[in-house]
């Protein structure tokens with residue numbers, strides 16, 4: 117216990133700040149492409165969408181504390197993207213985009229489509245198969261009884277080669293929290309157990325993606341934990357009381373990394389990058405090693421969102437900008453969406469992207485940076501209707517791609 121307290125004190129007090137000097141890198145928007153398409157993703161100009169295998173790639177950016185950003189994955193030099201209730205595939209050399217369900221007679225809008233009801237975050241490609249969760253209401257009709265509507269929740273596998281869908285596991289009603297993490301040939305997940313009185317307890321399980329066998333690894337009791345990361349034979353879990361891990365070969369003792377209120381947490385397998393909540397409500401970006409030692413403050417900004425590449429932590433600030441007033445006269449605020457980055461090894465933070473003047477009402481939500489591209493959920497304040505448009509709430513399949521070098525903006529699915 118004493119050690120945990122020491123670690124918390126280390127994180128909170130003995131921070132070694134590295135000076136942040138925000139400078140602007142020149143990025144000017146030279147093109148703005150509007151795409152109106154409901155059935156297919158647009159064809160991407162291949163010269164613009166160059167393949168840069170040696171660029172600064174996104175690292176493991178799956179954040180288990182608040183959410184997982186598993187909406188795109190490279191596989192066999194193709195970029196797979198979960199969007200609009202479908203998985204799409206970009207050929208990043210030619211710019212061709214195809215949907216994984218290529219049945220010309222499929223409407224993609226009912227149970228006949230293998231991707232119907234796909235949960236957009238957290239799909240995974242392994243061994244030429246796509247693993248994902250489906251959730252939808254299904255109405256059974258027969259001539260003998262009233263139509264019956266049931267909630268379908270299931271973990272499935274779609275074979276990219278033979279285009280067959282296989283149900284691996286049905287997820288029963290009453291599963292409260294979904295937390296999952298793919299590692300090697302396993303899916304690790306939080307399982308909800310419900311007794312006859314309706315009380316819930318939790319356990320961490322893993323399912324083998326080759327033979328589908330399930331093992332229960334850790335019984336957690338009545339306090340759920342999210343699966344944060346699996347790395348170097350350790351499974352890291354996050355709960356209200358902090359971040360801790362078990363050795364995958366010994367589940368007898370939980371080892372605490374820190375116990376405090378973190379806003380977000382990501383890792384690249386070498387360090388943890390934690391947004392620590394300060395008493396005055398601001399967040400500090402702290403780098404700690406995988407055992408919870410050597411906390412280093414990476415910049416002085418009040419940081420709101422972080423994303424890791426090989427060399428940098430990209431972030432936006434935890435600040436709001438007033439863009440207008442609603443019909444009651446209250447301020448409408450959007451997140452400050454200037455994008456900064458700071459070297460992981462320490463150094464100056466610099467501004468790398470800012471929306472152009474004619475898009476000052478736009479903002480980004482969650483994002484990842486891969487090479488020169490930033491992919492994000494986005495939103496904007498609609499002056500005419502006095503409303504805040506949020507892609508993540510209204511249409512959670514809506515993305516924007518920004519070329520950080522040229523400022524070119526590309527909408528991946530946009531409706532008028």
Ligand SMILES: [Zn+2]
Nearest residue numbers: 217222224229
């Ligand atoms: Zn379909």
